[in-house]
Amino acid sequence: MIAKTFFGFEEILEKELLQLGAQDVTPGIRMVSFIGDKGFMYKANIALRTALKILKPIYHFRVTNEESLYKGISGINWANYMNSNMTFVIDSTVHSDKFNHTEFVSQKTKDAIVDQFRTRTGQRPSVDKDHPDVRINIHIDKDQCSVALDTSGASLHHRGYRTATNIAPINEVLGAGMLLLSGWDGQGDFLDPMCGSGTLLAEAAMIACNIPANINRKEFAFEKWSDWDNQLFDVVTDSLLKKVREFHYTITGYDKAPSAVQKAKDNIKNANLDEYIKIEERDFFDTEKETKGPLHMAFNPPYGERIDIQMERFYATIGDTLKKSYPGTNAWFITANLEALKFVGLKPSRKIKLFNGSLEARLVKYEMYEGSKRAKFMNPIED
Template sequence: MLSAGRIRCIRREKRQSALYQYQNDSRYFAQVAEGLKEAGAKELSELGAEDVNPEFSGIYFRADKSTLYRINYLTRLLSRCLAPLISYPCHDSDILYQKARQIEWDEFFKSDGNTFAVSANVSDSSISHSKYAALRLKDAVADYFKEKTGQRPDVSVKNPDILLNLHIRNDEAVISLDTSGAALHKRGYREDTVSAPMQETVAAAIIRFSEWDGFVPLYDPMCGSGTLLCEALMQYSNIPAGVFRKQFGFEFLPDFDAAIWKKVKKEADGRIRELPKGLIAGSDVSVQAVRASKANLMGLHYGNNVSVEKADFRKLPALENHVIVTNPPYGIRMGGDEDLEMFFKNIGDFLKQKCKGSTAFVYFGDRKYIKNIGLEASWKKPIKAGGLDGRLVKYEMY
């Protein structure tokens, strides 16, 4: 009979001869909102990724361990980073199940200590239902543990420890582990909110597209729950986007290196810098919105250096030589109580009359109101996210 030590040695040798796909080629896949793909690819390169290649549904890239950890900790634009485990031709659900069952899932997690969930996307394939495909993968994982340990791991849809991703396209299946864990837009600073809050990755993209560098003040005259203000603060002060995250999916990879992760985190945290008072500020006509903004900012480093006040933008003093960023309320956030065409005309008048020498970046969740601003745009960028097909529009007030 083989000793326990010998069995572990054999398994280690087996792993080394049959590495998972991401271990063989250091290639990963990033999910990103439509309209942010080009900016996401640029950010990946800035964070040290190589062979960055945008595809129809995301971005492929290569990274060593430290770079993968850094990307997950610092990215402001990406939604998730996936580590492919295996890929194979998959013409029916039995092949899907059988191949998935062969993966040694206990290298990733324990049946009695960790929860898991499966997400799936299927297109142009014999298997046509993504929910059924996800169920078959889930069954394969559960049956693996049932046979090995006599116990099935628990499934947690809302907050799993391990998130597996299944992608089937043209009858080719890829099973990946989500190295991010929870979606990366969930920063952790949002303590309070108002209706229809802006997604954090979209707000971060707007700050990035504004090219704001901190040399002039930044102001949001309709700040809502303060997402743009929070993302501007995090960018200026070099606060990692994942600073509040207690766990990442990459910590469950069989080759996870805790020492490298500790070093990456320490280096990133060491670059955090103070925000001068008066550099970032905002306002909103809603008392609830002002309260939410302040609550969200208070959780961040130097959030108390961001000023937020209750004010109607039409009654604000001049904001000359500023960068203005804003996501005007509309539809659900307006409550249907105001003439929206006139509301957006008032925004245009405010920019024209009170923001001389400033540059404004206005995000239109509903782009039909762009024409009501009455100003010539320098450019328009499509940003699709959170079910919206919006436009970010740049206005320069000379």
């Protein structure tokens, strides 16, 4: 099987799969391949935090033109995966000079499937782009075509808890990956000082408590398949929930907009995480660190794509607030405004290249020490 992900998340997705028990795990570009049975397919969809889709490959062939594409798709016995009363849709990705448009590939694939059913049964399945029974994935790379069933359906970033959003919300998979890259493991206090609709708070709590990422999701594509095993699904879900752990620290979110605070509270309640998370209407720039021990901070500040702010002053104030008010803090944030980073006025200890949608971004870390950094290393702790 293949787990698709964002650029930069391949290694953490590989780690997730190994921890779940996948076999022959091999990372690629924006994907990780692995071997697992039906139960593991269910488990991967429910539990993986950094996967966007779980695909089940069913056929592979060489393709050089329109005719070979049609012939290759026709060589699959589609009655093994659907019947003429079911609906389907084709998602195509093409990296080849032999085909110019993904829509053409999808249309030709659709024709081959429909023609096969019409020839054999006199009936044909219909296309439903919004809520199909079967979602088929076509991937053409140069002269190689891979055909897979999409086991997930809608992207796995649709966790099921976020019903209210603000301007420019962070994708849930991107948020989870950002937190895992930052080293967040739930062993300390957490703050999102610009929490918006609460995505990072929810993902942080689920990581801390080892709650399956998609436990609140309404449905997966495989639930419409002919071999759907509801009992096995329940067994897998129960086994994952038995591994949920207690959390003994604080997770806090701030936002200065009352509407954002209310939306975040609603989403956190939808996720059944309100016992772990406190959300307050506060302006980060007027706050200071309130916890005694180390603080893990992660946030998604605005960077001008859909929010109009004075970037230079805004990012400078982020740096000033961290420096003056948040000693003993590891602060991480993501931004696609690479120019604005120059105005933070602090040197990041790490920069990780990611993509927020089509925007190239950086996940940056600022280590704010108690006292000066020089003093930390000049005065080692004595036995």
